[in-house]
Amino acid sequence: MDDIYREYILDLYRNPLNKGVLDTPTHKLHGHNANCGDDIWIYIILKDGVIKDITFDGIGCALCITGASVTTERLKGLTLQELQQISIEQLYEWLGLEIESTRVKCVSLALRTAQEVVE
Amino acid sequence: MDDTLQTISLDFAILNSRITYLDSGASTLTPKPVLDAMNEYYNEYRANIHRGIYDISEKATTEYEKSRQKVADFIGANRMEEIIFTKGATDGLNMLSEMLASLLKDGQNIIIPVTEHHSNMLPWRELARKCNLEIKYIYLKDGVLDEEALINTIDNNTAIVVIGHISNVLGTIHNVKAIADKAHQKGALCIVDGAQAVVHIPVSMKDLGVDAYAFSGHKLYGPTGAGVLWVDYDLLERLTPTRVGGDMVDYVNLDTIEYAPIPQRFEAGTPPIAEVIGLARAMDWIQSIGWDYIQTHEQSIVKYMWEQVSLRPWLKVLGGGAEQTRIACFSFVIDNIHTHDIAYLLAKENICVRSGQHCASGITEILKIAGSTRVTFGVYNIQSEIDALMQILDKIYIKFK
Numbered sequence: 001m002d003d004i005y006r007e008y009i010l011d012l013y014r015n016p017l018n019k020g021v022l023d024t025p026t027h028k029l030h031g032h033n034a035n036c037g038d039d040i041w042i043y044i045i046l047k048d049g050v051i052k053d054i055t056f057d058g059i060g061c062a063l064c065i066t067g068a069s070v071t072t073e074r075l076k077g078l079t080l081q082e083l084q085q086i087s088i089e090q091l092y093e094w095l096g097l098e099i100e101s102t103r104v105k106c107v108s109l110a111l112r113t114a115q116e117v118v119e
Numbered sequence: 120m121d122d123t124l125q126t127i128s129l130d131f132a133i134l135n136s137r138i139t140y141l142d143s144g145a146s147t148l149t150p151k152p153v154l155d156a157m158n159e160y161y162n163e164y165r166a167n168i169h170r171g172i173y174d175i176s177e178k179a180t181t182e183y184e185k186s187r188q189k190v191a192d193f194i195g196a197n198r199m200e201e202i203i204f205t206k207g208a209t210d211g212l213n214m215l216s217e218m219l220a221s222l223l224k225d226g227q228n229i230i231i232p233v234t235e236h237h238s239n240m241l242p243w244r245e246l247a248r249k250c251n252l253e254i255k256y257i258y259l260k261d262g263v264l265d266e267e268a269l270i271n272t273i274d275n276n277t278a279i280v281v282i283g284h285i286s287n288v289l290g291t292i293h294n295v296k297a298i299a300d301k302a303h304q305k306g307a308l309c310i311v312d313g314a315q316a317v318v319h320i321p322v323s324m325k326d327l328g329v330d331a332y333a334f335s336g337h338k339l340y341g342p343t344g345a346g347v348l349w350v351d352y353d354l355l356e357r358l359t360p361t362r363v364g365g366d367m368v369d370y371v372n373l374d375t376i377e378y379a380p381i382p383q384r385f386e387a388g389t390p391p392i393a394e395v396i397g398l399a400r401a402m403d404w405i406q407s408i409g410w411d412y413i414q415t416h417e418q419s420i421v422k423y424m425w426e427q428v429s430l431r432p433w434l435k436v437l438g439g440g441a442e443q444t445r446i447a448c449f450s451f452v453i454d455n456i457h458t459h460d461i462a463y464l465l466a467k468e469n470i471c472v473r474s475g476q477h478c479a480s481g482i483t484e485i486l487k488i489a490g491s492t493r494v495t496f497g498v499y500n501i502q503s504e505i506d507a508l509m510q511i512l513d514k515i516y517i518k519f520k
Contacts, residue, residue: 005460005464005518010518010519013519014455035475036458036459036474036475036490037457037458037459037475037476037483037489037490038459038489039489059457059489060457060489061457061458061459061460061463062456062457062460062519063460064457102463103463106459
């Protein structure tokens with residue numbers, strides 16, 4: 001069975017981090033992968049250009065949900081400028097694995113969606 | 120494997136590779152006689168049709184028009200002029216919706232089941248928007264299209280009823296004859312997407328009594344790029360071409376356009392000649408195997424799938440249970456495992472399936488699911504491929520549990 005579905009990836013899929021709706025977000029962003037059905041919302045509380053809190057909600061495959069968990073966990077406390085500089089390679093480093101091209105869209109959906117935020 | 124299956128498998132070089140191909144509902148594999156027919160065209164009489172007076176152009180025209188007759192016979196059309204060659208089902212349904220616009224009246228309604236493939240939904244929604252038609256959606260009952268509700272919804276104000284002959288997600292066969300009868304009682308047209316049907320069951324336009332029927336060649340063991348729009352001749356006579364240009368006029372000067380006779384007036388531009396010839400050969404190929412064999416074999420696949428599904432309560436098949444008549448098409452969900460993960464892990468084991476909405480987002484929207492994993496079978500599939508599928512599904516289920 002494929003290597004990318006490691007136990008910690010599946011653990012994060014079963015028990016995701018930062019999943020749920022924020023009551024009073026300053027920003028709410030929608031992310032969608034049309035061909036596979038990943039569909040998430042990112043909630044952000046932004047104050048003085050810094051991400052004070054961030055969550056996600058929605059449905060997605062294991063890589064999408066794991067990617068969203070790790071992304072939201074790592075983005076807390078970053079400035080908008082720092083957020084924009086985060087690359088896909090950085091995400092791979094956080095995840096501890098590299099994802100093949102057919103699944104990059106899944107794993108990076110939360111990051112790409114969060115990066116659309118403007119103050 | 121019986122002798123016929125052995126012979127069939129020899130026609131598909133691609134089956135020598137290690138793949139388990141369970142995606143024929145998206146596109147069937149292409150048998151050698153179809154490839155040979157297209158090669159013969161390219162190697163021996165490669166020329167445009169209708170225009171040349173030289174031998175190979177005449178030969179191309181003859182083969183192209185013979186293909187039209189073949190298609191007419193295959194689908195039980197009243198006459199060969201009712202066959203319009205298109206790029207595929209989507210192309211044919213778009214073209215028909217464009218041409219019907221001039222026949223519609225403000226405030227009429229159009230009936231669209233939510234189960235429809237986008238190819239038989241979006242052109243009609245666009246038409247409704249342009250012509251100010253009211254859209255009446257028909258929903259599911261007990262997991263399948265509520266055909267009774269559909270029939271009861273047709274009223275004197277209904278202009279068009281569209282229906283897929285067989286759902287590309289649920290695999291269920293709809294009673295289009297009954298729907299067409301009611302539509303006609305109320306003065307409405309009945310337009311059918313036959314993309315999933317023509318490859319699994321014999322169809323006859325004479326018997327179905329519908330007004331138009333569209334399908335693709337590439338889901339019928341034919342090549343990509345050629346399909347058929349069949350339209351009842353009486354309706355064809357009322358339609359005006361919306362695509363104009365080469366090869367569809369009788370006479371043209373700077374003031375006048377006189378269209379060519381039916382059906383040539385509906386085929387502007389050079390058609391996919393090789394593909395049309397290939398499609399006709401695919402129909403010969405199907406008939407050489409015979410519908411009895413195809414249906415018996417495919418229903419044995421359906422039966423075996425249900426046996427295997429019944430051993431796995433976590434495998435939830437959409438579209439009613441085993442008592443529902445269906446073709447060899449199964450879409451399923453497994454709780455807490457996303458369809459994309461399932462398809463990806465199957466792909467890693469060289470098992471080709473489809474995942475997602477299958478271009479029928481109405482079903483996923485109504486059932487409130489992210490999508491489903493779909494396995495569809497052709498006449499070349501065998502039971503051991505279902506065993507291979509189930510073995511990997513078991514592993515996936517355990518891994519994610």
